[in-house]
Amino acid sequence: MSNLYTEHLRALPEFASVDATIVSRLAATGEVFELPADTVLYEQGSTPDRFYILIEGKIGLTGRSSDGRSTVVDVLMPVDQFALAALLSGGEHLMGAVTLTPSRVLGIPAATLNRMLGEDPCLTRAMLASMSRHYRTLVRQVKDLKLRTSTQRLGCYLLALSDEHHATSFRLPYDKRIIAERLGMTRENLSRAFAALRAYGVETRGAAIKLDNVARLAAYALPDRPVAAEAAE
């Protein structure tokens, strides 16, 4: 049985090698959620009951402390999976999930996932690869938080966006509050960091960013990988 979302699932890099029939079956068991912006899909502390695939939109994975402070641990772009680790752990959600823009999400019930993981080694292998990728994303973030100043983190973030867009002029993908939380700083710190980066050729007008001197910014912010030559003009 084919399904509208089979191709979306196969857009997950790790799912490209999984048998199309299996992916179709997985997609067919999913329930589609069409969510407006700022919808809480689940709360931190709740019991996981589904594994999700983000088809369209943007999802913020959020954390909060017991005194009510909150942050964005990560932002997901389509196509990606989430809630898998929580579901498999048998514990509670360590993070909440909230839509940052109108989003379409495919939710696959825990029982279905568990049955299919038992039946198809190739699917399990794909999930393992996907989980490894998410783990490595957090390794990069922990290193970013521990080894760089907040201004360097913003610099690296802008360089990554520039690489992604293959352009030195681009727009921020979500609002500055989310960017501040994603980068582990306050909104005030983010404003100061943008101001400090002017000396490295970073021009901002609202959400519009222009990098005048990528090499100089990279020499200051020290991104993990060399900035692509095409972005350096």
Place this chain on the structure above:
Amino acid sequence: MSNLYTEHLRALPEFASVDATIVSRLAATGEVFELPADTVLYEQGSTPDRFYILIEGKIGLTGRSSDGRSTVVDVLMPVDQFALAALLSGGEHLMGAVTLTPSRVLGIPAATLNRMLGEDPCLTRAMLASMSRHYRTLVRQVKDLKLRTSTQRLGCYLLALSDEHHATSFRLPYDKRIIAERLGMTRENLSRAFAALRAYGVETRGAAIKLDNVARLAAYALPDRPVAAEAAE
């Protein structure tokens, strides 16, 4: 074929349910490394060629920036696995691995692991669960880094050690430089944080710690889980 390290592998929580024959085969293909303290097992940026199981000792997973600053992303205690995500990603090691004490490590060649993952769905499932646990460890760390002050992080760390020891008097498990890096602060910040925690009943003499008032410390540091009743005396 049974093996000296089969039982160690089965001490990994996720491996308890894997067929003993499979675990024995995996253990039998491993090479044992007996390493003195401060031995670099592999460097950040190198190509992964093995998946490792820590049998005895302590391993620091380290990160460094291109200007030579370094940090400890995480510290592993036996029995645990590492280097799996790097190996499966096809990329380079995002972290180095260094022994913090004399350690015994079982290294399983990439080719063996890949073959066995292809053959045994139960093993793959165990690896997925293990990777999920590691992912969640980093989620907790990112939340800790973003939502707490460095002094609160130290407070939570001491409360966790107290829980682990079921005692309010215990010794720090590794030296203060490593603790500072693990908690994302400088050595000087750590000293200041210890001094600040005196007001919450934290007594230190070298590596010896005594918590005089667990409830008061918890009210200040706000750990994720309620501190176990037995630790509160």
